[in-house]
Amino acid sequence: MRTAADHLRKHPNARPSTLSFIEWRNAVVEQLKREAEASHPRRKSIIERFMPWFGRRA
Numbered sequence: 001m002r003t004a005a006d007h008l009r010k011h012p013n014a015r016p017s018t019l020s021f022i023e024w025r026n027a028v029v030e031q032l033k034r035e036a037e038a039s040h041p042r043r044k045s046i047i048e049r050f051m052p053w054f055g056r057r058a
Helices: 004-010 016-039 046-050
Strands: none
Touching: 004 016
16 A cells, blocks of 8 residues: 655645545555454364364365
């Protein structure tokens, strides 16, 4: 995800409103990712469920 600093490096005369929008957008995306992860815990795949030793091979 692009940050405001990345955008500012590419566009040195960028408007402050653009930079603030990029920071706001990144904050909202992170919040939504956290909420989605909290509401939908990761399910085990079929391999993890029926062959637990498969993932621990060295």
